[in-house]
Amino acid sequence: MISSASTSILNSSSSFNHGEASPFPDWFQEQQANAWDIFLKLPQPIRRDEMWRFSNLKKTSLETFLEASKIKNPDEIRNRSQGITDIAAKMIFANDQLIHREVSNLPEGVVLISIEEALKHHGELFRQHFMKHETRLGSYKFAMLHQAKLRTGVFLYLPPGVVLNKPIEIWHWVEGAHSAIFPHTLFVASKQSHASVIERFSSLSPDPAFVCAMNDLIIEEEACLNYASVQEWSAQTTAFHLNNTSVSKKGRATALQAHLGGLFVRSESDSRLLGKDAHSIMLSINPAHGKQEIDQRTFQDHIAPEATSDLLYHNALSDEARTIFSGLIKVEKEAHQTDAYQKVRNLMLSDEAEANSMPGLEILADDVRCTHGATSGELNKEELFYMMARGIPPQEGVKLIVRGFFQTVLDRLEEPLLRHCIEELLENHLF
Amino acid sequence: MSTLSICNLHASIGDKPILRGLTLEIPKGQVHAIMGKNGSGKSTLAKVMAGHPDYTVTSGDVLLDGESILAMEPDQRARLGLFLAFQYPMEIPGVTIANFIRAAVQSRLPQGEELEATDYYADLYSKMDALSIPRAFTSRSVNEGFSGGEKKRCEILQMAMLQPKYAVLDETDSGLDIDALKIVSSGVNALRSPEVGMLVITHYQRLLDYIIPDKVHVMAEGKIVLSGEKDLALKLESEGYDWVTAS
Numbered sequence: 001m002i003s004s005a006s007t008s009i010l011n012s013s014s015s016f017n018h019g020e021a022s023p024f025p026d027w028f029q030e031q032q033a034n035a036w037d038i039f040l041k042l043p044q045p046i047r048r049d050e051m052w053r054f055s056n057l058k059k060t061s062l063e064t065f066l067e068a069s070k071i072k073n074p075d076e077i078r079n080r081s082q083g084i085t086d087i088a089a090k091m092i093f094a095n096d097q098l099i100h101r102e103v104s105n106l107p108e109g110v111v112l113i114s115i116e117e118a119l120k121h122h123g124e125l126f127r128q129h130f131m132k133h134e135t136r137l138g139s140y141k142f143a144m145l146h147q148a149k150l151r152t153g154v155f156l157y158l159p160p161g162v163v164l165n166k167p168i169e170i171w172h173w174v175e176g177a178h179s180a181i182f183p184h185t186l187f188v189a190s191k192q193s194h195a196s197v198i199e200r201f202s203s204l205s206p207d208p209a210f211v212c213a214m215n216d217l218i219i220e221e222e223a224c225l226n227y228a229s230v231q232e233w234s235a236q237t238t239a240f241h242l243n244n245t246s247v248s249k250k251g252r253a254t255a256l257q258a259h260l261g262g263l264f265v266r267s268e269s270d271s272r273l274l275g276k277d278a279h280s281i282m283l284s285i286n287p288a289h290g291k292q293e294i295d296q297r298t299f300q301d302h303i304a305p306e307a308t309s310d311l312l313y314h315n316a317l318s319d320e321a322r323t324i325f326s327g328l329i330k331v332e333k334e335a336h337q338t339d340a341y342q343k344v345r346n347l348m349l350s351d352e353a354e355a356n357s358m359p360g361l362e363i364l365a366d367d368v369r370c371t372h373g374a375t376s377g378e379l380n381k382e383e384l385f386y387m388m389a390r391g392i393p394p395q396e397g398v399k400l401i402v403r404g405f406f407q408t409v410l411d412r413l414e415e416p417l418l419r420h421c422i423e424e425l426l427e428n429h430l431f
Numbered sequence: 432m433s434t435l436s437i438c439n440l441h442a443s444i445g446d447k448p449i450l451r452g453l454t455l456e457i458p459k460g461q462v463h464a465i466m467g468k469n470g471s472g473k474s475t476l477a478k479v480m481a482g483h484p485d486y487t488v489t490s491g492d493v494l495l496d497g498e499s500i501l502a503m504e505p506d507q508r509a510r511l512g513l514f515l516a517f518q519y520p521m522e523i524p525g526v527t528i529a530n531f532i533r534a535a536v537q538s539r540l541p542q543g544e545e546l547e548a549t550d551y552y553a554d555l556y557s558k559m560d561a562l563s564i565p566r567a568f569t570s571r572s573v574n575e576g577f578s579g580g581e582k583k584r585c586e587i588l589q590m591a592m593l594q595p596k597y598a599v600l601d602e603t604d605s606g607l608d609i610d611a612l613k614i615v616s617s618g619v620n621a622l623r624s625p626e627v628g629m630l631v632i633t634h635y636q637r638l639l640d641y642i643i644p645d646k647v648h649v650m651a652e653g654k655i656v657l658s659g660e661k662d663l664a665l666k667l668e669s670e671g672y673d674w675v676t677a678s
Contacts, residue, residue, distance in 0.1 A: 381484070386521040389481045390535035390589060391509035400534055404525030404572065411525070 007067045009180045009210070015067060015096070015151045023116040025123065035147035042141040051138030054324045054356045055295050059238055059264035062145075065210040068095035068179040081171045083200055084421050088166040094173040094204070096151040096181045105166075111157035112168065115184060118155035126155060129188055129218050133244050137268040137297040142240050146182045146212045153184030158193035158223070167196040167226075167417050174237070177207040185215035189223035189251075196415035198422075201231035201239075203261070208236035216244045219251040221275065226254045226415040230422060232429075233261040235290060241267045245282075249275025249304070256283040256413055258422055259294050260429040270299045273307035273335075283413070284313040285406040285422075287429045288321035288353070298327040300342065302335040305365075313344040314409045316402050317353035326358040329372060333364045342372035347405050349379060349398070399430050433459040433496055435513075435597040435628050440491035441653075442479045449475040451653035452491070457597065460625040464639055465632045466664060467650035468672050473632045474518060476650070477601040481515040482508050495597065510539055512596030516586040516603050522574040528585060529555065529569040532592050539593070558591045562618045580611030587618040597628045604638035616641030636668035651676045 007017060013036035014029075016022040022029055045052045045060070071077065071094045078100050081092045089112050092100035098114045106112060111122060118126045135143035154170055172183040189195060203209060211233065219225050233239050239262045247253045259265050271280040286294045300309040315323040329340045346355035357374030379401060387397035406426060413419045435457040442450040449472045457463045467473050479486045480493055482505035492499050500508045523531065532555065537546045556566060562584050574582050583603055590598055600619065604612055619642050623629070631642055639647070639661065647664045649657040649672065657663070657675050667675070 380521075383521050383523055385481075385483055385505060386517065386523070387531075387534075388505035389509055389515050389517075390531070390593065391506050391538040392534050393506050393538060394504070396534060396538065397506075400526050400531070401523065404523055407525030408572075 008063070009065050009067055009149065010062060013148055015149045015182070017067065025119055027127070028119060032148050032150065035144040039141055039144035039148055042144070045138060045141065049138065051297060051326070053326065053358070055266070056264065056293055056322070059293065060266070062210065064178055064208070065180040066178045068174065068181050069176055071095050071097055071099060071175060074099040077173055077204065080204070081200075083169050083171070084167060084198065084417050086166055086417065087169045088164045089168045090170070091154055092171040092173070093152065093183060095175055095179060096183065098152055107162055107164070109159040110162055110164070111155065113155055115150070115153040115155055115186070122155070122157065125157065125188070126186070129186055129216060131214070131216070133216070133246065133270070133272070135242055135268070135270075137270055137299055139240055139242055139266060139268055142212050143214060143242055146184070146214050146242070149180070149182040149212075150184050151182065154186070156187040156197065158189045158195055160191040160193060162193045164195040167198055167415060170197065170199045172199065172201045172213070173204055174209045174211060174233070175204040178209065179207070180210040180212075183211070183213040185213070187216070187225065187227070188218045189220060189225045191221045191223060194224045196226040196418055198228045198230065198418050201229070201233060203232070203234035203237060206234045206236065209234060209238075211237060211239040212242075213240065214242045217246070217253060217255065219245070219247045219253045221248045222250040224252040226413060226418060228256045228258065228413065228418045228422060230258040230425060231261055231265070232425070233265075235261065235263060237262045238264045239266070241265070243267070243269045245270070245280060246272040246274055247278040247280050247307075250277045251275065252279040254281040254283070254412070254414060256285070256409070256422070258284070258425070259286045260425065263292060265292070265294045267294070267296045268298070269296070270301070271309060272301045273304055273309060275304045276306045278304060278307040280309045281412060282309065282311040283409050285409050285426070286313070286315045286323060287402070287406070287426070288315055288323050289318045291320050293322045293324075295324040296326070298325075300327070300329045300340055302329070302331045302338040302340060305334060305336040305338065307335065308339045309341070311342040312409050312412065314347070314405055315344070315355060316347040316349060316405055317355055318349040320350070320352040322354045322356075324356045325374065326360070327372070328360040328362060329370050330362045331365045331368050331370065335365045336367050338365065338368040338370065340368070340370045344374045345405070346374070346376040347379065347402065348376055349402070402430055435630070436494040437480070438492045438494065440479070440493065441489040442475065442486050443489055444475070444486055448489070449486075449653055450479060453650075453654045455648060455655055457628040457630055459596065459628045461645040462623060462629040462631060462642060463646045463648060464644040464664065465630060465648050465650050466634070466636070466667055469634065471650045472653040473650055474601055477515055477599045477632055480513065480599055481505055506538065514590050514593060514595035514598040516590060516598065516600040518602040518605060520574045520582045520586055522572070524572050524575055526573050527570050528573055531573045532589055535589070535593055555592065558588055561621065562588050562591070563614055564588060579606030580608065580615070583607060583611065583615050584618065587615055591618065591622060595627065597630070598622070599630045599632065601632045602634060603631070604633055604635060612638065612641060636664045639664045649675050
């Protein structure tokens with residue numbers, strides 16, 4: 001008898017095998033089957049593809065990864081899921097199973113449920129937003145794999161005008177050697193709602209794993225969402241994080257990606273500015289070390305006029321780490337008076353490390369302000385001398401400088417509880 | 432033994448000698464001033480004492496209470512009790528003043544001992560008040576966007592917090608208007624004690640109206656060419672430096 005734990009993810013279209021029935025409605029299952037066909041048909045990306053330039057595609061091979069097995073130790077995982085203490089709600093997933101949901105403090109009308117429940121109780125609303133935008137920064141094939149293999153995920157709906165004073169915390173764990181998981185997140189912040197959410201992605205063991213996570217953040221008129229995604233995958237993990245953000249008129253999205261773990265991490269952030277005076281703030285901190293490769297592709301798509309996008313990515317590279325940043329600001333024809341900013345900074349802490357930066361602009365409108373730039377530099381020796389002249393040992397001084405380098409990004413997060421949480425987590429990843 | 436002694440010090444940057452046999456002794460409890468033209472080597476002396484890696488000491492010695500510090504790393508020298516107030520303090524983005532000074536104070540504690548946060552902040556705030564530094568500064572990044580006066584006040588704040596045995600103040604008056612000069616000087620004067628020796632490096636006599644030195648030394652071409660009492664500074668101000676080097 002073949003145990004489910006040893007089934008390759010490439011063997012079958014669905015994650016629901018061995019007599020396990022899919023909890024999803026027919027239309028959803030059909031979409032999943034269709035996604036699987038597309039996944040199979042599409043060729044593996046190659047390095048000649050512009051959207052995969054500089055990528056180490058060998059690290060995206062899927063052959064060795066298996067369907068994640070059922071969690072046997074949910075209590076232990078719940079105990080390990082200690083993050084921010086003062087929160088509005090919490091959900092914990094492990095191997096794409098919901099193992100904890102605490103929502104009693106949420107105001108009436110706020111929906112925070114698993115995707116299977118969302119499909120049962122809020123089918124139309126969910127369907128309206130689910131994977132509405134095509135993945136267009138290179139990983140369409142992997143997005144299709146994600147859709148086919150999706151077992152569960154988070155659906156958050158904030159009704160109009162609701163303001164959450166405390167953050168929501170969501171955990172996604174992976175367990176077991178060569179396990180593959182496909183976490184999905186869909187947030188809909190309705191008109192004038194306001195919330196902060198942190199998603200934590202972690203490995204329970206140092207084993208290799210495969211993750212293909214997607215999230216969609218929908219920010220409607222005058223809504224405000226502070227979002228942080230923090231991954232601490234094991235040093236053997238291949239992870240895709242595919243993020244879509246769309247912001248309507250006078251809406252405001254602040255989304256931070258902190259890639260603290262993983263071996264190969266492909267992160268795509270696609271932000272659409274759909275209404276006048278929409279704001280999208282895109283942040284990332286990446287202390288890349290060892291043989292890590294952090295491959296980030298971004299898109300600031302200005303569709304409506306008078307919107308603002310502001311991207312700030314900081315990479316600190318030590319050992320033989322590699323980073324790739326490729327970012328495009330596109331200002332569509334009608335998007336006059338766009339204000340777009342894009343900055344990536346690479347702090348090189350090792351001669352063996354390699355940072356590739358490809359900032360880009362495509363402007364089809366008149367009367368816009370677009371600034372972009374990429375810098376790479378070594379640690380400032382005079383800063384270090386200044387610190388040592390105060391008695392601070394050099395290794396501590398380097399840490400302070402690197403911490404400061406990331407802090408300038410973290411300071412842009414408006415929710416202090418998220419900021420402090422990430423500051424503390426970062427401490428464990430400063431070499 | 433309670434002196435900072437600079438003995439026949441020679442130092443170069445690359446192949447270029449800058450200090451050429453400088454000898455100076457600063458006993459604890461005294462304030463000495465070094466004056467000199469631009470290019471005489473004043474700032475080099477400060478950096479060499481602090482251990483800046485760009486400079487090579489070719490001969491001579493620097494003794495802190497009898498112990499040679501030249502083989503020590505800059506951080507060891509600082510923890511031993513040497514403080515350099517920088518002419519151009521560095522900006523360190525993302526590192527708050529509170530965290531920066533805290534790391535410096537922490538580095539002086541024995542291994543495994545944690546600085547008590549409440550005591551630290553009480554100490555920091557009282558010293559900030561004395562230097563008229565608004566408390567909001569604690570959460571600002573070190574020197575980033577500071578005015579010249581704010582940077583220098585921040586240097587003196589660090590000195591007050593770290594309580595060195597010997598302090599070298601490199602052109603602390605540069606870039607200061609008269610009000611800032613008064614605040615900085617009174618901050619320095621408040622730290623004068625029988626337990627501290629100070630070396631004040633300045634181009635202008637003006638600073639010495641506020642920080643009255645016990646001795647004044649004139650530096651030219653990498654060494655001390657004349658030493659005297661505090662009125663020497665006044666003479667230099669009125670007559671310039673040429674008569675010193677010509678004699």
